[in-house]
Amino acid sequence: MRKHERFNAILERIAADGSIDVDQLVSDFGVSPATARRDLDELADQQLVSRTRGGAVAGSVSYDLPLRYKNARQSDQKRRIADRAARLIEPQTVVGFNGGTTTTEVARSLSSRADLAEGETGALASLTVVTNALNIASDLAVRPPLKVVVIGGVIRPQSFELVGHFARPVLEAMTIDLLFIGVDAMSAQIGAATRHDDEGEINREMANRSQRVVVVADATKLGKRAFCTICPPENIDMLITDDSADPAAVRDFEAAGIEVVLA
Template sequence: MTRHERWNALLELLAEAGQLTVEETASRMGVSAATIRRDFDQLAQQQMLTRTRGGAVVQSVSYDLPLRYKSARHAPEKQRIAAATAELVKPGSVIGLNGGTTTSEVARALATRADLHADGTAPGVTIVTNALNIGNELAVRPHVKIVLTGGVPRPQSYELTGPLATGIFDHVTLDVAILGVYGIAVDHGATCHNEGEADINRIMAERAERIVIVADGSKVGRRAFAKICDTARIDVLVTDSTVPQPAVDAFTEAGIEVIRT
């Protein structure tokens, strides 16, 4: 296990437990106590946790980890979700993409779709995004037209938020909004941690003819602080095979097409 993978696992354990001791963490992760002490110290320096005598406790940021710490979590599932989602996009479409690990994978899947390269005279797809990392990755793809919003970036997600981010949607319309979320539940709709991100995601959804939610199984049935949209507004949920059939049936009964990869 690399240090990056160990830190991901450690932060997930801490988010679940609320507090950890050096000894129990070392035992659960199969490394030395000295290694865990160094990990706790380095993560505390990055304000990812609060160091205590003999252990560590969570900080609020631990529940909204920066993108670089989330990228390895459920990676195979997210790649399969992204491939299935990319197949829903028609050539020539205008797509809204918010930030996050799953939507970043969707962007990569769209960038490599062969049929979007067919006509060199026009973009194969137009992507409107508030995610700096997606804009950076796709800016070099000649068949993808990138429209990047303004705004102030959040270091946790690389998403641009605020009035400068939302203003662009007064001037554009979208065929499809593909949104990554922290939680999606039949009773609560689509949600995320940050109200600024929720604002731009909600406006993106309002400007789209169709709304596609991409979420691995760990997000299904969960809810977070800030609401993006009601369940009734969602057209498609693309998720993975870990979602149990009763949960799929509940979304289907609510009028949502569910694609499990």
């Protein structure tokens, strides 16, 4: 197991159990006691855990893994979802992205579409991207033909999203043609949801300003609920998920009027 993957697994274990000790790391991950201690020290240096004698306990952000530690999860599925989602983007449109690993992959797939990358006079130059995610804006900023609009706000370090009331004036002044929403949970009864009310508020406003809303979520998010609703099922046009999705869940979404695409 690579170091990055091990860190991800350690943080998820601490988030679930509240603590972990060196002996558990040695047993579960097959590392030496010295490596286990170094791992915990490094995570503590990043303020993701708090070190204890012989182990570590949950730090203030351990229940919400930072984006850099989420990237490794369901990566193949997210890339397939992203490639399928990017095919929906047409020239001369305004495309929106909220933050998250799956929407980040969609943005990368957009920037690599050969049929759009035709230079200043081509189709890519006719696209406008609106996002509240700094990492997505940074990725797309190196594509000069694209016009990238970043809304204002306060940065959430875990997701790189801009949130808060400073974002509202920008969003209220625009219309988005196609919005890609990443979620923490997606339910046929409740709709798209996130664990954080500040993200949910801005994501909801982005959805309200959009002509078409597409949720991009791997199958592990389906049938789940989270604290804050982004938009109800009737406001979601399409769900793009991976082909391991539970057929019963797919039927529930379709019965709710949501087109489901399996990637």
